[in-house]
Structures are given as structure tokens and as C-alpha cells.
Amino acid sequence: xxxxxxxxxxxxxxxxxxxxxxxxIADGELLALLGPSGSxxxxxxxxxxxxxxxxxxxxxxxxxxxxFASAAARRVGFVFQQYALFKHMTVAKNIAFGLDVRKGxxxxxxxxxxxxxxxxxxxxxxxxxxxxxxxxxSGGQRxxxxxxxxxxxxxxxxxLDEPFGALDATVRKSLRKELRRVHDATGVTTIFVTHDQExxxxxxxxxxxxxxxxxxxxxxxxxxxxxPVSPFVCGFVGESNRFEGVVSGGRFTSGSVFxxxxxxxxxxxxxxxxxxxxxxxxxxxxxxxxxxxxxxxxAHVDAETADGRRIxxxxxxxxxxxxTGTVRLAARKAHVFPA
Amino acid sequence: xxxxxxxxxxxxxxxxxxxxxxxxxxxxxxxxxxAAVFAEALRKGLQPALEAISNPDALAAVKLTLLTxxxxxxxxxxxxxxxxxxxxxxxxxxxxxxxxxxxxxxxVSPVVAGLxxxxxxxxxxxxxxxxxxxxxxxxxxxxxxVLATIFVTFPFIARELIPLMQEQGVSEEExxxxxxxxxxxxxxxxxxxxVRWGLLYGVLLCNARAMxxxxxxxxxxxxxxxxxxxxxxxxxxxxxxxxxxxxxxxxALLCLLAIVTLVLKxxxxxxxxxxxxxxxx
Numbered sequence: 001x002x003x004x005x006x007x008x009x010x011x012x013x014x015x016x017x018x019x020x021x022x023x024x025i026a027d028g029e030l031l032a033l034l035g036p037s038g039s040x041x042x043x044x045x046x047x048x049x050x051x052x053x054x055x056x057x058x059x060x061x062x063x064x065x066x067x068f069a070s071a072a073a074r075r076v077g078f079v080f081q082q083y084a085l086f087k088h089m090t091v092a093k094n095i096a097f098g099l100d101v102r103k104g105x106x107x108x109x110x111x112x113x114x115x116x117x118x119x120x121x122x123x124x125x126x127x128x129x130x131x132x133x134x135x136x137x138s139g140g141q142r143x144x145x146x147x148x149x150x151x152x153x154x155x156x157x158x159x160l161d162e163p164f165g166a167l168d169a170t171v172r173k174s175l176r177k178e179l180r181r182v183h184d185a186t187g188v189t190t191i192f193v194t195h196d197q198e199x200x201x202x203x204x205x206x207x208x209x210x211x212x213x214x215x216x217x218x219x220x221x222x223x224x225x226x227x228p229v230s231p232f233v234c235g236f237v238g239e240s241n242r243f244e245g246v247v248s249g250g251r252f253t254s255g256s257v258f259x260x261x262x263x264x265x266x267x268x269x270x271x272x273x274x275x276x277x278x279x280x281x282x283x284x285x286x287x288x289x290x291x292x293x294x295x296x297x298x299a300h301v302d303a304e305t306a307d308g309r310r311i312x313x314x315x316x317x318x319x320x321x322x323x324t325g326t327v328r329l330a331a332r333k334a335h336v337f338p339a
Numbered sequence: 340x341x342x343x344x345x346x347x348x349x350x351x352x353x354x355x356x357x358x359x360x361x362x363x364x365x366x367x368x369x370x371x372x373x374a375a376v377f378a379e380a381l382r383k384g385l386q387p388a389l390e391a392i393s394n395p396d397a398l399a400a401v402k403l404t405l406l407t408x409x410x411x412x413x414x415x416x417x418x419x420x421x422x423x424x425x426x427x428x429x430x431x432x433x434x435x436x437x438x439x440x441x442x443x444x445x446x447v448s449p450v451v452a453g454l455x456x457x458x459x460x461x462x463x464x465x466x467x468x469x470x471x472x473x474x475x476x477x478x479x480x481x482x483x484x485v486l487a488t489i490f491v492t493f494p495f496i497a498r499e500l501i502p503l504m505q506e507q508g509v510s511e512e513e514x515x516x517x518x519x520x521x522x523x524x525x526x527x528x529x530x531x532x533x534v535r536w537g538l539l540y541g542v543l544l545c546n547a548r549a550m551x552x553x554x555x556x557x558x559x560x561x562x563x564x565x566x567x568x569x570x571x572x573x574x575x576x577x578x579x580x581x582x583x584x585x586x587x588x589x590x591a592l593l594c595l596l597a598i599v600t601l602v603l604k605x606x607x608x609x610x611x612x613x614x615x616x617x618x619x620x
Contacts, residue, residue, distance in 0.1 A: 072518065
């Protein structure tokens with residue numbers, strides 16, 4: 001199912017949640033909507049789902065206008081942030097809900113429903129738990145039930161709102177893999193909302209980055225990380241050191257710090273340099289090393305310039321011994337944007 | 340005890356003092372009067388008390404009270420569910436006005452509530468003559484008593500359900516609707532089960548007040564013995580006639596009805612321990 005979102009606008013009172021948002025989602029894609037809280041990512045997901053209707057613009061499913069169609073008519077599978085499982089129904093009844101509500105010849109037989117529920121329980125590795133109530137499950141298990149309930153109706157698109165938000169770090173990681181596996185097994189077009197960039201970059205085929213109701217950039221995880229198109233994306237995705245200064249003659253300067261800015265027009269600018277893009281270089285600028293701490297194969301260096309600016313540097317562990325006292329640093333590359 | 344002292348534990352003397360105060364207060368204000376009602380009723384033995392209750396006028400009062408509750412409670416269940424559903428799950432203009440209106444019976448004196456109906460439906464009231472033309476009696480008759488009781492008790496269930504439904508949010512309903520469930524199906528299969536304990540509690544409170552309401556009913560009833568006297572009104576009449584045993588016997592019966600509802604509630608909760616706590620109560 002391809003999905004097109006065309007200049008969608010949505011206001012809550014006078015506060016614009018979405019401002020002329022456009023987005024194309026390919027069939028079978030796994031897309032992340034990434035942004036800080038209040039960026040409009042959940043509103044966009046709910047507009048796609050048919051739980052919220054836009055003030056202007058269009059939503060197309062497979063070239064068909066569904067802007068004002070109900071969620072049920074769009075056949076979406078929605079996984080809510082707090083799961084929204086039906087507390088008084090067993091796991092099996094929860095999963096079967098979307099099939100149970102059907103009427104007439106659309107309604108599968110009891111045997112068919114049971115078979116489908118068992119199949120879904122197996123898919124999310126919850127065999128044998130069909131008779132339990134949601135309160136008897138762990139957070140991760142509830143999330144799996146919510147996922148299989150959304151899949152039971154064989155949705156045209158699977159939508160997940162902060163699916164791992166309420167879970168602890170270990171469970172998050174394993175469920176992330178699980179979602180990827182389920183997506184690959186079913187091939188259903190999937191969109192999920194997250195504020196966790198690691199989650200988005202790790203899981204998604206493409207990432208759409210939202211800020212204040214506007215999509216700043218859409219691209220593969222590599223594209224948004226390595227080629228950010230705006231200062232916001234650069235600051236939001238990945239680690240970076242931020243500097244304010246001026247560009248002059250293809251070089252960015254901010255106090256004693258200078259960074260490459262080849263091909264940029266002269267003028268005030270803001271620059272971002274990734275911690276792993278710094279290396280020791282005799283022709284670089286001078287910093288004092290405050291602390292080096294080892295984390296696995298990497299060494300994190302806290303450095304400080306003479307005028308008191310802090311710089312984070314990440315280097316390989318075998319380089320760590322060279323970071324003592326006062327050293328000279330140079331950045332291999334930097335992202336510089338006119339201010 | 341000392342082995343498991345927590346930082347939030349109060350000193351022993353404070354615990355004893357506070358618990359003692361609560362028990363003393365409860366004893367003076369609740370238990371003692373309740374015991375006095377039964378003691379007074381049985382002062383001359385069981386026989387006179389039973390006779391007072393089985394008097395035809397007393398039986399008529401019991402019947403009318405039960406009838407009033409039997410009409411009022413279902414009406415307020417429907418109204419309370421609708422109002423709470425509208426307020427908690429939807430946004431619409433005039434919502435805060437509706438919430439204020441729901442609270443109106445709590446803020447208005449029951450006597451005024453009764454007078455409102457006399458003014459509207461009474462002989463000199465707005466619809467008085469038209470009602471007489473069609474031979475419909477509301478004031479000084481059973482319909483007036485039921486109307487006044489509904490007015491006085493209608494916040495109980497709505498007020499119990501609104502915070503509960505608000506706390507539960509709308510995502511379960513959204514989940515149901517997104518899977519193709521209709522509004523009514525969603526209400527019966529998702530919303531109602533989630534609030535059943537709150538609803539039961541509201542029903543019990545509403546029922547207790549419906550059976551016990553005095554002020555509003557007193558204004559619209561007309562105090563016709565055997566016809567428009569409810570139990571609380573009958574108690575008053577007997578008391579004013581210095582028939583203390585009779586008054587306390589009917590009062591004791593009223594208390595018993597209240598105690599039975601409380602026991603019912605506890606029994607229901609014990610019978611379904613698995614559901615308890617999961618519904619937020």
C-alpha cells in the first residue's frame with residue numbers, strides 16, 4: 001500500500017500541529033516519524049490512521065482519497081502507546097476483536113478465528129498465553145498482544161505510536177528486532193512514531209524528521225545522519241558539537257576553533273562537528289584534555305578550548321593514550337549552515 | 340514490628356491517638372445513633388415494632404419508596420452513563436455548562452428542588468391548568484415524588500463515572516473503532532465493562548439517597564397517608580404523633596434497606612476478586 005500525504009494542515013485551537021506536511025510512503029516500507037515532543041509526529045500518524053482529520057490537505061491510500069474516511073474503512077492496524085488492550089478480555093479475545101466485530105459473510109467462522117489467533121500468537125511468540133488477561137502479562141508481552149491484535153484484521157498499513165516508549169531498555173531492543181522480523185514476515189507497510197533517534201535509525205528503512213509541525217528531512221538512516229539538510233536535523237540526529245561563528249574563505253571560525261567549510265559563502269554561520277570526526281592533527285586547534293573514559297572499543301574524550309568551550313571527541317581505544325595534556329585537534333568534516 | 344520500621348511510620352503513640360480519635364468519632368456520629376434507632380424500635384419488644392411495620396399505611400409507604408427507587412435508579416443509570424460518556428470521551432461546545440448543570444442538584448436545597456416542581460406542575464403553576472384539563476396529577480401524587488427524587492439523585496452516578504472515564508482515556512475506544520466496531524458495540528463491549536464497579540457504586544449511592552430523600556419529596560408529596568407517603572415522610576408523621584415505637588420501627592427498616600445494599604456491594608466484590616482492582620476500583 002503506497003501512502004501519499006499532500007500538504008496536510010492541522011491546528012489544535014490556534015496551535016498549528018502540522019503545517020503543510022507532504023510525505024510519500026512506498027509499498028512495504030518501514031518508516032519512522034522521528035521528532036521531539038510537540039513536533040506533530042503523533043498527530044501525523046493519527047491523521048494517517050483516520051483517528052484525526054486534517055483541516056486542509058489530502059491523504060491518499062494507493063491513489064484513493066481517504067482524507068475523511070474512518071480508521072475502519074482504511075483498514076489500518078493501530079498500536080497505541082499504552083497498548084490500550086481491553087482489560088476485561090483475555091489475550092485471545094483481544095486479538096480476535098477485529099474479527100469478532102465483523103458482520104454477515106465478512107465474519108470468519110469460529111474455527112477460522114481461533115486458527116488466526118493461534119497463528120498470530122505464534123508470530124509474536126506468545127503461544128499458550130491466549131487465556132490470560134492483560135494484567136497478568138509483562139509490559140513487553142502486552143506490547144506483543146497489541147501488535148498481533150492490530151495485525152489480526154490484515155491491515156493495509158500498520159501504525160505504531162511510540163511502540164516501545166513504556167518499556168525498559170533490554171525489552172525495547174528485543175522488541176525492536178521483533179517488529180522488524182514481523183514486518184519482514186508480513187510485508188505490511190509500517191509507520192511508527194518515536195522520539196528515540198537510535199530506535200528510528202536502527203529499525204527503519206527511511207526516517208522522516210519532524211520539527212514544529214514541519215518535515216525537515218526524509219531519508220535513509222545514513223542520509224539523515226551523514227547529510228543533514230538543516231541545523232535542526234544535524235543537532236537532533238546523532239551526537240554533535242555545536243559552534244556559532246563565521247565563515248570566511250572556506251573556513252569556519254569560532255574563537256580558537258576552526259572547521260572546514262569548503263565552498264560556503266562568507267558570513268555568520270552555525271557549525272556541527274561529530275565527535276568521531278575529530279582526530280589529532282598538528283595543524284589543528286589547541287584543546288586541553290580533561291578526561292578520557294573507555295567504553296568498549298571506543299574512547300570518549302572530554303576536551304576544552306582555551307576560552308572554555310567543551311568539545312566531545314570519540315576515538316578508537318588504541319588512540320586513547322595520545323589524548324593527554326594539551327593536544328591539537330582537527331575535524332575531518334563538519335556540517336556548516338548559514339545562520 | 341521494630342524489625343520492619345519504615346521511614347514513613349509514625350510513632351506508636353501517634354498511631355494509637357489518631358486511630359482512637361477516628362474510632363471515637365465514628366462511634367459517636369455513626370454507630371451510636373444507628374444503635375439508638377434499633378434500640379428505640381425494640382424498646383417495647385418485637386411485637387409492637389412488627390405491628391408498626393405491618394400497618395397498612397406503613398406498608399404503603401414501603402411500597403411507594405421501593406417503587407420510587409425502582410424508577411429513579413434505572414433512569415439515572417441511563418442518564419449518568421450518557422452524561423459521563425459525553426463529558427469524559429468527547430469535546431463539544433457547552434461542555435463545562437453541562438458539568439455545572441449536573442452539579443446543580445447538589446448545590447440547590449432539596450426544598451427548593453421540590454418547590455420548582457410545584458411551581459411548574461402545581462395548580463397555580465405554568466402547566467397546572469392544562470394538566471387538570473387532561474386529568475393528569477403530578478403534584479401531590481406519585482409522578483411528582485418520582486420527579487423530585489430523580490432531580491435530587493441524578494448527580495450520583497454521573498459524578499461517580501466522569502472522573503473514572505476521564506482517567507481511562509479514549510484509546511481503548513479508539514482501538515475498538517479502528518478495528519471496525521460501531522459506537523454502540525464499543526460502548527457495551529469496551530466502555531461499560533471498564534466502569535462497572537464505579538457504576539455499581541454510583542447505583543448504590545443513588546439508591547440509598549432515592550429511598551432516603553426527605554426534603555424535595557416532602558414538598559411535592561402532600562403527605563396523604565397510604566397514598567403519597569414515602570418511608571422518610573411516614574417516619575416524620577409517626578414521630579410528630581408521639582408514636583415513637585412506630586417511628587423508630589419504620590426508621591429501622593429504612594436503615595436495614597441501606598445496610599442490605601452495602602452488604603450486597605461487599606458480597607459482589609468478594610464474589611469476583613479477579614475483577615477487583617483491574618477496573619480501577
